[in-house]
Amino acid sequence: MEKELKGLEGLKELKSTASEGHASIILEFESGVDIDQAIIDAKDKVDRAKSELPDDADEPTVTEINLSTFPVLRVNLSGNVDFATLSRTAKNLQDAIEAVDGVLEAAISGDRDQQAQIIIRPEQLESYNLSLTDVANFVSGNNRLVAAGNLDTGASRFSLKVPGLLKTKEDILNLPIKAEGDQVVLLGDIATGELTFEDPSSYARVEGKRSITLAVSKRVGENIIETIEAVKAVIASESEQWPENLEYNLTGDKSTDIETSLNDLFNNVLAATLLVMIVIVWGSRYSQCSTGRFGDSRCFSIRYFVVGLARLHHQYGCLVCLDTQCRHAS
Template identity: 45%
Template sequence: MGNPVDYAISHGRLTIATLFFLLVAGFAAYLAIPKEAEPDVAIPIIYVNVTQRGISPEDAERLLLRPLETQLKSVENVKEMRSAGFEGGGFVLLEFEAGFDSDVALADVRAKVDDAKGDLPRDADEPNVSEVNLSLFPVLVVALGGEVPERALLQLARQAERAIEQIPGVLSADLRGARDESVEIIAEPMLLRSYGISLDQLTASFAAGNSLVAAGALESTSGRFAVKVPALIETPQDILSFPVAVSGDAAVTLGDVAEIRPTFKDPTSITRVNGKPAITVEVSKRTGANLIQTVDATRAVVEELRKTWPGTVEVTYSQDKSKDIRIMLHELQNSVITAVLLVIVIMLTV
């Protein structure tokens, strides 16, 4: 066989059949292959974060970071270890050598952090060990706002969060700008004194009573049954009827000596969209999932829920990574179509 180009031109039908087969195979692969903006690249960085409420940066360095650094310095293949303390906690950042095994490194770091827990203050929160993975960053942010009460907007945001997490390609849906609900108890000093209850006694009885007590098991001819004393507070009525003092058959409840007000915890962060308060849902996709399909499914779920929401609720989308991928795919399609047309024209004119 001489020149491959001459052979392809002289055997036009074979060339066109081969081209058609490649187009069909390429189109099938195009539909099946995941569309990614940021592929799953292993970044050699592991991040350890630990917090303690009210601790200063200096105390965080001495009480939180030093015990962690002492244990983490024995981890293998560490290129550089950096740490910094801030108001309320600190972090240790480990950079590994290129080509490291992320699973082994993550397991080693978690084991060393567990060894350091005994040297941390008792009031310190659980250390958080995480790796940097670009593919886990949010691919879409859904913002909910408008002239809606905060409590109602929070319920709608949680409804959207639960629905979005049911999508197969979604790894997580995290709320931002949402304050946790809490209950404010305002004790009446005059009523406490009239019942002979001190404020310390009220606090101690409330803290001790809000628990689930296991009372063993009861065996009978029908079988073995677990017995428990349900004392967990789940509804506002449980708070009002909570006993704080007992005298004979009479009980003084919390509703008799205090006022109960539903409220929210103090905000730790503020989220605004177009200058207005809002609650956002950050959507992250699973590794290997099709980004475009995941974003489209998320939008479809939110729009379906939107039909049942009040008309004053405003829904906006931001940080949509599928837009850039659509542009790149469109350019790729144009290039492929142009190349195919050129090949067909050359084959027909020869």
């Protein structure tokens, strides 16, 4: 695979990693390369190399990694609250953040989907002449959104759906399973149940406490500083409605790095402008010194001071203010 991919046009660097049951190759291209064409070429190279892979290997895939869509801010929710409250708050905050202009998505990690845990009592199941498969299919069939056709008003047309989703523990246990004459067998007659959460597939911790993290990514071309400021304003507004024990903190704030770089750039430009002005002033003074008393020590001192100042700024990047005069001796 590496031998085939090394021949790609515009390839800058190739990195590969391999472990038991998995291998990946990262390709970095030179600036200015047509990425769409590079992906097509890479897929062609992979297709050529597929014949060399083991027979039981999965189909290789080629995926573009766009650094501009990486998270620019992480919001960590934690506190002494039950997981249901933490999960519900994270999902509400996700909807609020993704409604902000410039935000691509707010991906949640550390969360788990809610599920119903139903424990069947075998003796009751047998007494009502029911099978476990019948009960499972019946519950699954009652927990779905049913399409009921369309409503045509003449001016417009709407699709109708009948919600049949089970949302609470009581909804589940009150499901009728079987009818025998005037007697209706409910799911609660043969089983017990409770709402719980799936087994975790990812974990998030803040200072050792369980948390849920939202990774905020911006849209390509959007202003990172303005986007993050808008997200922070939304978080501050939403947090006023949270329980007292629920708190948040922000990590991975890319706007801080951008602002620091901009401030450094501004200082460097300002320093360079000041040095240019000093050189211009020094040049005019030097002209006066050349037509007057050129041997005046003050004219030489200005000259050496400006040169020393320029070297100091070049070496340390510091900003120096100078106010000096060169007067002729009367």
